[in-house]
Amino acid sequence: MSNFSERWAELPDLLAGHMRLSASALCIGIALSLPLGVLAARRPKWRGPVLGVTGLVQTIPSLALLALMVPLLGGQIGFVPALLALTLYSMLPVLHNTVTGIQEVDPGLTEAARGIGMTPWQSLLRVELPLAAPVILAGIRTASVWVIGTATLATPVGAQSLGNYIFLGLQTRNGLAVVFGCVAASLLAVAFDRLIAVLESAAKERSRGRLTAGLLGLALITFGSLWPAFDFTSSLDTRGPALVGSDAPKVDRGDALASVVPGRPITVGSKGFTEQYVLAELLGEQLTAHGFEIDNRPNLGSTILFDALREGTVDVCIDYSGTLWATILKRDEPAPRLAMQIEVASVLLQEHGVVTLGSLGFENAYALAMARKRAEELGVRSLTDLARVTSQGQAMEIGGDPEFFGRPEWSRVRAAYGLEGIETRGMDSTFLYGAARDGQIDVITAYTTDGRITAFDLQLLEDPDEVLPPYDAMILLSARAAGDPGLVRALKPLLNAISNEEMRVANRAVDLDGATVASAAAALRARILD
Amino acid sequence: MALHLENLTKRFGKAGPLAVDDLSLEIEDGKVLVLVGESGCGKTTTLKMINRLIEPSSGTVWIGKDGSRVDTCLLDPVVLRRSIGFVFQEDGLFPHMTVAANVGITPSLLGWTTDRIDARTAELLKLVHLDPEQFAKRLPADLSGGQRQRVGFARALAAGPSVLLLDEPFGALDPLTRDHLQIEFQELQRKLGFTAVLVTHDMAEALLLGDRIAVLRDGKIIAEGTPRDLLQLGPSQGDADRAYVDDLLATPRRSAQRLEHLIRSGENPA
Numbered sequence A: 001m002s003n004f005s006e007r008w009a010e011l012p013d014l015l016a017g018h019m020r021l022s023a024s025a026l027c028i029g030i031a032l033s034l035p036l037g038v039l040a041a042r043r044p045k046w047r048g049p050v051l052g053v054t055g056l057v058q059t060i061p062s063l064a065l066l067a068l069m070v071p072l073l074g075g076q077i078g079f080v081p082a083l084l085a086l087t088l089y090s091m092l093p094v095l096h097n098t099v100t101g102i103q104e105v106d107p108g109l110t111e112a113a114r115g116i117g118m119t120p121w122q123s124l125l126r127v128e129l130p131l132a133a134p135v136i137l138a139g140i141r142t143a144s145v146w147v148i149g150t151a152t153l154a155t156p157v158g159a160q161s162l163g164n165y166i167f168l169g170l171q172t173r174n175g176l177a178v179v180f181g182c183v184a185a186s187l188l189a190v191a192f193d194r195l196i197a198v199l200e201s202a203a204k205e206r207s208r209g210r211l212t213a214g215l216l217g218l219a220l221i222t223f224g225s226l227w228p229a230f231d232f233t234s235s236l237d238t239r240g241p242a243l244v245g246s247d248a249p250k251v252d253r254g255d256a257l258a259s260v261v262p263g264r265p266i267t268v269g270s271k272g273f274t275e276q277y278v279l280a281e282l283l284g285e286q287l288t289a290h291g292f293e294i295d296n297r298p299n300l301g302s303t304i305l306f307d308a309l310r311e312g313t314v315d316v317c318i319d320y321s322g323t324l325w326a327t328i329l330k331r332d333e334p335a336p337r338l339a340m341q342i343e344v345a346s347v348l349l350q351e352h353g354v355v356t357l358g359s360l361g362f363e364n365a366y367a368l369a370m371a372r373k374r375a376e377e378l379g380v381r382s383l384t385d386l387a388r389v390t391s392q393g394q395a396m397e398i399g400g401d402p403e404f405f406g407r408p409e410w411s412r413v414r415a416a417y418g419l420e421g422i423e424t425r426g427m428d429s430t431f432l433y434g435a436a437r438d439g440q441i442d443v444i445t446a447y448t449t450d451g452r453i454t455a456f457d458l459q460l461l462e463d464p465d466e467v468l469p470p471y472d473a474m475i476l477l478s479a480r481a482a483g484d485p486g487l488v489r490a491l492k493p494l495l496n497a498i499s500n501e502e503m504r505v506a507n508r509a510v511d512l513d514g515a516t517v518a519s520a521a522a523a524l525r526a527r528i529l530d
Numbered sequence B: 001m002a003l004h005l006e007n008l009t010k011r012f013g014k015a016g017p018l019a020v021d022d023l024s025l026e027i028e029d030g031k032v033l034v035l036v037g038e039s040g041c042g043k044t045t046t047l048k049m050i051n052r053l054i055e056p057s058s059g060t061v062w063i064g065k066d067g068s069r070v071d072t073c074l075l076d077p078v079v080l081r082r083s084i085g086f087v088f089q090e091d092g093l094f095p096h097m098t099v100a101a102n103v104g105i106t107p108s109l110l111g112w113t114t115d116r117i118d119a120r121t122a123e124l125l126k127l128v129h130l131d132p133e134q135f136a137k138r139l140p141a142d143l144s145g146g147q148r149q150r151v152g153f154a155r156a157l158a159a160g161p162s163v164l165l166l167d168e169p170f171g172a173l174d175p176l177t178r179d180h181l182q183i184e185f186q187e188l189q190r191k192l193g194f195t196a197v198l199v200t201h202d203m204a205e206a207l208l209l210g211d212r213i214a215v216l217r218d219g220k221i222i223a224e225g226t227p228r229d230l231l232q233l234g235p236s237q238g239d240a241d242r243a244y245v246d247d248l249l250a251t252p253r254r255s256a257q258r259l260e261h262l263i264r265s266g267e268n269p270a
Ligand SMILES: Nc1ncnc2c1ncn2[C@@H]1O[C@H](COP(=O)(O)OP(=O)(O)OP(=O)(O)O)[C@@H](O)[C@H]1O
Pocket: B012, B013, B019, B038, B039, B040, B041, B042, B043, B044, B045, B046, B201
């Protein structure tokens, strides 16, 4: 299936998810902000605190606000945390404009309202709110544009949105997907903006006709986009028709009945980079082939994914021993490969109730890499060499994903080899390899399974003191999933089946050869299950 | 309804000057009292204390009939205001409501049925010489100043109040429209028999419309009586308040004399 038709097939579900999230957040946000705004307009004492707190929420970067909701909700991922964050985010403009709109009502008119015998409540409903309506609607308009835009950032907390396109596209270098997501989200935002502007002018000029037209338009887009969400069969399969093709796997109903919680799909979580997409797809296909319903949650943040697994909102995922060692076990001393796996598995089980099914066989470790030509010019083959040229006054800059520079192993590498003089620059891993190839940056943090290492002729720097920890890919299961013998049986064949080279080939197919994640995963699966 | 204002005092803020200073007035049932005085003398404040849009700092407003009267501060202000019509200095019409909705607002607050409100609205618009067919569905912005003030009257009269308070109702109108409306007001008042307190800074208007006139200066009443009483006050003889009233009367007196001369001789006295 072509890239375009695959993206197109995903549109109904992602659009529905996006709309469900944005519309609910807006509705709840408005329902909360209107009364609060009225209160703040009436009581000057409340105004400062109410506007202050919502203003403060607004200063939290939206991505951080979304990510914060997950731990605040005890590890829950998906719709609820995203809804909460977006609701908070939508409140300021509505609140602010409600206060302003009411305060701007001619005091002569509010006095007239009192003078002819209106109670404060009647004055509010019959005079102040109708007169403030255009200003309040302008606030709602701003809020809706913000919310629809920000909802694309809900992907990393596991909520379906048009952001899925953008995150997937950026990670797998699929420009079409990025464009798809951006265009769809901005069309939606522009449509809301225009239609609410119609309501605004209707309120200003008291035009019934325009009011009806605007409301009708909004209802049409909202329910039109939500339509697939009402359609039971398509909403379960988030990957659209990918499974309906002629090569759809035969479903073994017998295994499905072994499921401990029949009816609830198995949630496969993954982080936001190519290898994770491919592996999630692989897990998904393997489970579907054994009769399980799958709910895919791609692009989750690293700690969000683990929290979700612990709470059982994600059932299956792939994580790496070194990552867990540092972020969950909070250990920073190095450990041999197998010892680390055993230690990690036992702590995950005892302290977090997360079951380690086993490792996939390959290791996606962090390594430092340089363009081969540049490395040869400088005579750098290992981290020791790198430290030497740096201390000789050669200005060197290292680029890496910001997560890496925050990890203890980076401080350890720095200390062990004496790399304190080197400059660091955080950037998205998508751009790292190309930057190194083109000489825009001297050294990068690379993943050992990345297809671009060979394709771009990069050289991995040796780590003679073995300071960089091992990163074995392991299948992790929630307690619920681990209690399902059918599921365990379905995943067993994947253990120790994927070599570094197999993984690199699959990653490369997506990153460089423009293959879709689904086809790369299918090819990988075919190779390893022979 | 008769009104009795007793030792009314209003001080805005803690240490501000007195806007109204120990003011007492009787207004008989079915009569028109005009409060006259220059800008800032406390006319609006006094008027608003009658329907408790402004609460007095001290003093009492009594409202009642035939010797039985109540202290307004014991009444629910919302109920009190619905039974007193108020015509505002600048029409005070709600710009988002049609003429009909503006006129029918007090009846609708009182819970009348729509049919009754519609009938009443049409009746009132006719009463203030506006054709309901033509005006009922318009918005205030689409009316002239005079038409707006007529709607303001109709709104104040909608629930059939026995007291009407009017704050410079003709202040912003051209002389001809003002003349018409003054006459119409007088006719309405005679026909419906409500008690009215009307505020103006125009002595001629006060003389024309008032059964009694109270002259206000710095929050105090410095003269009170029928138009005839005021016109027949003797020369001031050094009394500053008396001189002030004379000043106020001088303009209408002079134009009346001039007009009389003009009408009799056909010549303008130079
Ligand atoms: N809400 C208020 N706060 C403080 N001072 C006020 C307030 N309302 C009126 N005043 C003051 O009280 C005094 C009387 O005001 P008021 O409005 O009664 O005057 P007025 O006779 O109606 O004048 P005008 O003919 O200009 O309408 C003025 O000095 C005014 O500044």
